[in-house]
Amino acid sequence: MTRGFWVIAATVLVAxxxxxxxxxEWAVAFRPEWSLVVxxxxxxxxxxxxxxxxxxxxxxxxxxLLGTLLGxxxxxxxxxxxVIGRLYLQIRVFPVWQQALVMLTLVALYxxxxxxxxxxxxxxxxxxxxxxxxxxxxxxxxxxxxxxxRRRFDIS
Amino acid sequence: xxxxxxxxxxxxxxxxxxxxxxxxxxxSVVLMTLDHRQQQLDRVxxxxxxxxxxxxWLVDAPFRFAAWxxxxxxxxxxxxxxNRELRTAIRGNAAALLRFAALEEENRRLRAxxxxxxxxxxxxxxxxxxxxxxxxxxxxxxxxxxxxxxxVRGQAxxxxxxxxxxxxxxxxxxxxxxxxxxxxxxxxxxxxRNGLRTIARGTGDADRLDLPYLPNNSDIAVGDLLVTSxxxxxxxxxxxxxxxxxxxxxxxxxxxxxxxxxAALLNRSREVLLVRPGTEP
Numbered sequence: 001m002t003r004g005f006w007v008i009a010a011t012v013l014v015a016x017x018x019x020x021x022x023x024x025e026w027a028v029a030f031r032p033e034w035s036l037v038v039x040x041x042x043x044x045x046x047x048x049x050x051x052x053x054x055x056x057x058x059x060x061x062x063x064x065l066l067g068t069l070l071g072x073x074x075x076x077x078x079x080x081x082x083v084i085g086r087l088y089l090q091i092r093v094f095p096v097w098q099q100a101l102v103m104l105t106l107v108a109l110y111x112x113x114x115x116x117x118x119x120x121x122x123x124x125x126x127x128x129x130x131x132x133x134x135x136x137x138x139x140x141x142x143x144x145x146x147x148x149x150r151r152r153f154d155i156s
Numbered sequence: 157x158x159x160x161x162x163x164x165x166x167x168x169x170x171x172x173x174x175x176x177x178x179x180x181x182x183x184s185v186v187l188m189t190l191d192h193r194q195q196q197l198d199r200v201x202x203x204x205x206x207x208x209x210x211x212x213w214l215v216d217a218p219f220r221f222a223a224w225x226x227x228x229x230x231x232x233x234x235x236x237x238x239n240r241e242l243r244t245a246i247r248g249n250a251a252a253l254l255r256f257a258a259l260e261e262e263n264r265r266l267r268a269x270x271x272x273x274x275x276x277x278x279x280x281x282x283x284x285x286x287x288x289x290x291x292x293x294x295x296x297x298x299x300x301x302x303x304x305x306x307x308v309r310g311q312a313x314x315x316x317x318x319x320x321x322x323x324x325x326x327x328x329x330x331x332x333x334x335x336x337x338x339x340x341x342x343x344x345x346x347x348x349r350n351g352l353r354t355i356a357r358g359t360g361d362a363d364r365l366d367l368p369y370l371p372n373n374s375d376i377a378v379g380d381l382l383v384t385s386x387x388x389x390x391x392x393x394x395x396x397x398x399x400x401x402x403x404x405x406x407x408x409x410x411x412x413x414x415x416x417x418x419a420a421l422l423n424r425s426r427e428v429l430l431v432r433p434g435t436e437p
Contacts (some may be wrong), residue, residue, distance in 0.1 A: 017213045020288040022219075025423070028292055052173065056180040060187075064204040065211055065300075066291040067332055070197055070252070071187030078180035085173040119292065121192050124339045124360045125293040 004155040008050060011038050011149065012058055020065050029128065032135040033107055035073075036080060037061055040103065041146040043084040044091050046155055053080030069121050076113035080106050096140045104136040158236060188211075198325070205327040212288045212298060212330065219287040278392050281305075281323065281430045286330065294336035295358065295422075297321070297383055301430065302329045310390050312431045318396035318419030319384055320345065335393055335422055335437050336397065337362055345397050346385040347376055356397060356416060365398050367414040372405045382416055 015034040023031060035058050042050035059074030066073070083106060084091070091102055111128050118125040150156075159429040171179075192310045205288045208344040230238075270371075286298040301307045303326050313333045321335040336343050352375060356365040370376060380400040386393025398416035 010388050013211065016208070018216055018217050020212060020290070022215075022287045022289050028289060031289075050178045052180055056183070060204070061208055061211075064201060064208055065288075067294060067296045068291045070191040070201060071184035074187070075181060078184065080176060082173060082177040117188065121188065122340075123293055147389035 003153060004046070004049060005039060007149065007153045007155060008042055008054075009010075011042070011146065012061075012085075014038075015024075015058075016061060016065060019062060030130045030134050032138045033110060033131050035059070036077065036110055037103070037135060037138060037142045038146065039077065040084055041143060043081055044088045045147070045150055047085060047088045049112065051085055054083040069117065071115060071121075072117045075117065076110045079113055080110050083109070084134065096143055099138045099143065100139040104132060105141045107132045107135045130134050166295075201325070202327050205330070209327075209329060210395065212286050215288050216286045216300075225419075240284075241423050266280060277434065277436045278431050283428050285426055285428060285431050290332075293360070295321075295335035295341075295362070297333045297428075299323070299331050299333060299428070299430075301330075302327045302331045304328050307331050308432065312391045312395075314395055314429050314431055315425040315427070317419045317421055318398070319391060320418075320420045320422060320425070322390055323430070336365065336418060336420075337422060343391060343397060344385045344387040345382040347394075348381040349382045349401075350375055353387065354378060354383060363417050364401075365418060366418045367400075367416060368411060370412050370414055372392070372407075372409065374402060376403060376412075376414060378403055381419075392433070 012035070016036040018034040019031070022125065024085065039050065039055050039058055055077040056074045059072075059077035060070065062068075062073040062077075063070050087102075091099055111132060115125060115127045187197065191201075224324075253373070281301070283299045284299040286300055288298055290296045290298065297313075297320075307323055307326055309323060309326055313320045313322060319336060321333045321338070322342065323331050324334040325332040334341050335358070336356070337358040337360065339358050339360040342352070342355050345356045346353045352370075353371050355365050356367050359366050367376075367382075378400055382397045382400065384391040384393055384395045384397055396419040398418045400414060400416045402415045403412055404414075
């Protein structure tokens with residue numbers, strides 16, 4: 001349990017809180033996928049620390065917090081973690097706006113998995129396209145902020 | 157820098173990424189399958205909820221604080237006015253209750269004459285909703301009462317206007333309630349006007365219930381009040397559920413298409429009541 005672990009855990013906690021933070025009715029659909037953003041950053045910046053295991057566990061936490069089927073968000077995030085684990089060397093050197101495009105694709109994958117598992121388990125839902133956009137728009141700012149955090153606490 | 161050894165290996169070690177993905181995916185599928193069959197994973201979920209309890213607690217904290225601040229910093233004049241209003245309301249309610257008590261007594265006597273089953277008494281407890289947003293496609297609420305406060309699975313949840321739902325998952329300090337509008341929820345109701353019994357199903361729409369099991373020729377009309385019938389034993393009888401808003405009878409179809417609006421303020425009530433059979437100790 002190094003300091004790096006606790007810093008990453010703290011950012012995850014904030015992401016979890018933002019995931020259940022009450023928002024006005026009209027804004028709920030646009031809630032960005034905060035956990036995905038935070039984990040994607042760490043998975044890309046420090047892949048030796050944050051890999052699929054983290055993605056899966058954070059997803060499981062989301063399932064418990066949101067009251068969805070256990071394993072649903074975990075599966076979706078684990079898939080994202082796999083893509084990032086594969087491509088982190090490339091994504092890292094992209095300019096930020098290009099990274100945002102990668103995020104767009106990853107969130108689309110994530111939402112599709114959620115939609116698909118909802119369908120299999122018989123929960124009526126529609127594909128959530130709004131978070132795909134808001135998360136991609138959020139990425140550059142989140143990236144800069146989390147990079148500051150990483151440099152400040154010297155996590156590598 | 158050339159000549160210096162990088163302490164970290166260039167490639168990630170351990171089982172390959174894809175192996176780990178397969179393990180995680182399998183674990184997810186197993187969890188989802190077990191969880192879908194209700195109750196098998198309740199212990200796991202409760203354990204995880206306890207670990208994660210700080211998250212909803214922290215999110216709810218500012219709202220609790222604001223409520224507390226509003227109460228303690230409210231000006232004298234406002235409090236006095238509120239107090240006066242409440243007194244008037246209590247007086248009105250007391251007058252209404254006088255008649256109710258007489259009616260209830262009469263009802264009990266008549267039931268005794270008919271040798272019909274006695275009705276239960278119900279204990280009502282106040283609970284508060286935690287200010288957290290849950291999955292938007294599941295109509296659920298999180299309450300600040302749990303196992304430690306004596307909440308039990310299946311307990312009915314009502315607000316001042318009608319039935320909201322039932323408790324379906326219990327943690328030590330919190331519990332989750334399923335609303336009557338969730339697509340997986342159905343509630344036994346009767347038409348208040350003539351006692352016609354049926355079942356109201358949730359639609360996934362926050363202001364619509366469906367009554368899919370009434371034949372075309374049944375006696376139901378727009379504006380009819382639906383109340384709980386008490387069948388099924390979960391909901392106490394006689395609480396308003398909703399009002400019929402549309403009745404479509406198609407000659408070729410066997411069943412009429414009927415929809416209703418819930419009576420309870422499902423997404424506005426903050427203070428809710430938990431009802432369970434029993435008498436006050």
